[in-house]
Amino acid sequence: MNDLIKITARDNHQFSAYISQPSGKPKAGIVIIQEIFGVNTHIKELTDLYASKGYLSIAPSLFDRVEKNVALNYDEKGVSKGRHLKKLCDKDALKDIEACISVVSSAGKVGVIGYCWGGALS
Secondary structure (H helix, E strand, C coil), X not given: CEEEEEEECCCCCEEEEEEECCCCCCCEEEEEECECCECCHHHHHHXXXXXXXXXXXXXXXXXXXXXXXXXXXXXXXXXXXXXXXXXXXXXXXXXXXXXXXXXXXXXXXXXXXXXXXXXXXX
16 A cells, blocks of 8 residues: 655654555564655655555655655756755754654564665765
């Protein structure tokens, strides 16, 4: 099962996260941190891939603090907008990641992996 859920960070900010459940009992939890392109098709596919390997997987929408439902293309316009949003969201991103860690901690140990901007945050 995969779906968008609402999560509340410790500063009471509500944001969306894409969650994907494994078919059986989870091996552990994993938080997938987005690129500067948001929680787009690629990040959702990666989240689903980890779930297919047995992990309770979640990808927080870190840009929700500024703009909801951001999913940018891999082009010049997407890069430009993503860099701008990243600057606006950088200081509070860890609060949203921590909230996602709490959500998937029900599966046991939790790993964090990131791509692009998410690599720096993880």
